Amino acid sequence: MPYRAPVKDIRFILDHVVGFAEVAATPRFSEATPDLAEAILTEAGRISTDILAPLNKGADHTPARLENGAVVSSPGFAEGYRAIADGGWVGMAASPAHGGMGLPISLALGVDDMMSGACLALQLKPLLSKGQIEALEHHASDAIKALYLPRLTSGEWSGTMNLTEPQAGSDVGALRTKAVPNGDGTFAISGQKIFITWGDSDLTPNVCHLVLARLPDAAEGTRGISLFMVPKFIPDAHGKLGDRNSLRVVSLEHKLGIHGSPTCVMQFDGAKGWLVGAPHKGMAAMFTMMNNARLSVAAQGVGVAEAALQHALAYAMDRRQGATPVAGQGTIIDHADVRRMLAAMRAEVFAARSIALSCAVAIDMASATGNADWQARAAFLTPIAKAYGTDTACSVAHQGVQIHGGMGFIEETGAAQFLRDARILPIYEGTNGIQAMDLVARKMADGGEAAFRLIDEVERGAEAARSARPDLAGDVWSAAEALREATEALVAMPLNDRFAGAVPYLRAFSLVLGGAAHLKAMQADPGREALARVMIRRLLPEHGALLAQAKEGAAGLYAVGADDLAA
Known part of the structure; x- marks a missing residue:
């Protein structure tokens, strides 16, 4: 069954469950009227349903590939990304000072939910840019903000985050990438990073890497880590792209799912970088990006779960197998156990979506009011939203395969893709x-x-x-x-x-x-x-x-x- 964006469900939760009206009542977000919220969610739903969802299966069968050191995207991704960027969806919650809409994260998260359900592999690209935008807004110098934020916000350029190394996964403090001063205010970045989502792209002319590295006088552990902006192409003060930086994609990871999303091994060989934030304070800046990404990954989980549920429901409404015990469709949805699975799937998708949107409302209220209780609520809900949303993605996709029976184990039915794609989400951004x-x-x-x-x-x-x-x-x-x-x-x-x-x-x-x-x-x-x-x-x-x-x-x-x- 073709994916249909759950605009009605998201709007209901915002209006009746998580108190979005309280966000819209603040001076900061007074423009987020019911009419505007409806228009935004409806248009994002249309793009998700009509433009992005048709790309999902093709990207699974025709993955991103590395040719002559450059990533070649899955068919249709260029058009899909342009629909996202040209529609202003990357900068929905970004500051208007750099071209963003300044809208509540609550609405942006609803959009993330729908676009993830439509095509997770492509939605990952703007997700990383959104996180980088927030990190730069909070921590970068005025010069870096002026150069990078307008282009990231518009989707002209894209962003990544580079944390993990072969010996430093969850233990980020074990990283070895070095940053040596060049004597002109820039730094030479050398080291290897792995698992870099959309580390290269033919969808944007520049890819902007936020890279964790150590200065020569750095202490051991996380307290000695700094953060650097390392672009693929070095721009001048006006944003015109110049020389290619000393970085490259070594290889693409061969993954269980999200085949359309290139996960890169990145090599930096004295690449020119600019310090973001204070020396040795890189983790604080990176955590800004990671916390943004954790809530976005929660929405990704909900979106994939929604898509898997819709797919399973369509099959259950159509598949005839055995005598059903009650009068109804005459298909397997009338079997009690199948109905049990579908009902539990829908109940948990609603619960996970509500928790994620509740967290987003808390973030909006904290930013609009500065109230410490809202800040504490947002912080407390973030790990719950991320873990429960992504666990729900896996459990719902798993049940979706089960509802298909033997056909669920056959790739042509499409049920298995949701399970394969979902499995990364409980690992992303901190397991x-x-x-x-x-x-x-x-x-x-x-x-x-x-x-x-x-x-x-x-x-x-x-x-x-x-x-x-x-x-x-x-x-x-x-x-x-x-x-x-x-x-x-x-x-x-x-x-x-x-x-x-x-x-x-x-x-x-x-x-x-x-x-x-x-x-x-x-x-x-x-x-x-x-x-x-x-x-x-x-x-x-x-x-x-x-x-x-x-x-x-x-x-x-x-x-x-x-x-x-x-x-």
Whole structure:
């Protein structure tokens, strides 16, 4: 089935679940009226459905390739990227000072969701540019901003981030790339970076690399890392491209999925670079880009899950197999187990989308008001949104293959592509295990205050719904109270004991937030009760077992020796 952008669902969540009206009521975002939001989401949905989605399958079969040291993109990607860039979609949330629209991240995230569902491999290119734009806005010198931001914002140039090295993955502090002063304010960057998404491109005339490297006097570890802008072609002060820089693509990675997105091994051989931010403070600047990317990857997960669900639903509505136990379509959707899978898929897509958009609203409110509580809420929700959104992508795509049965294992049906494409998302921008550890460590450094505020909010919402639906509201309230008790226990634990239960704790928190989102949706539209019941009565009960794991600590894990694992 052709992909259809879920404009209606995104608009409903913004209006009735996550409080987008509060964002539009701020002076900073007063232009984000209901009419403007509708127009933006509708047009982005049209581009996603009509222009980007038809490219997805072809890019899987005709991947990006390296010819004579240059990347050649998949067929149709040039036209697809031009539709994104020319429409102003790269700079939606960027500052108007450099050509951006200055719109809320909440709306931009809805667009990311739809474009990711349409063609993840292509959407990755503007995603990296958006993150680079935010990093430069916050950390770059005025000269770098003036030169790079207008061209990145328009989509004329594109951006990347270069962190990972063969020996330095999650342990970024182990990187070896060097930056040596040239004596003229620039630096010679030398080293190799791997896993660089869209590290080269024939879709834009220049690719702008943000590269982490060490100055000669740098300390060991992350405190000694600096950040540099290293363009493929060196521009003059007016943006005219000059000499090619001393960098090249060594090879393209052979990947499980997202074949249309070139993942490059990059070699820098004394390439000319410009310092971004203060010396030895590169991680702060890079984390600005990474946090932006983490929420965008959450939206990518939701988008791919949406596409996989639509594909599976179309198959289930058409496929006839065996006698169905109830009168209906006469197809496999009338089998209880298939209906169970589809209902759970839709319930979790709605929950994950709601959590991601709630995080975006918190970011918008923090930037519009400067309020510390909004900032803490956004920070706390970011790892939850990223991990739950991307785990949902994998689980929904997995169930989509299952619904297809044997045909799901056949590439021609298209179900397998969603699973292959989705599998990178829980690894991107810090694995989901790292997200969970961040949640229970850095994000609970306040003694759990941000967590408890969210739990209080869920309980207030459940109390408000109790008179209309006491059963479902009571289940959500009880789950939130169990989450409160587990949070209190985790805050009192040593850090490694928290880490041992971090992943189940994050999923339990996600399910509670998802249940609350469905409860709020049902109050706004009683027609959504059936899906709310699936979420609250079938999926939310997992929280008890998950929280039991979360409180178990680390000792039992370390009691399992290497011999036990090898047996």
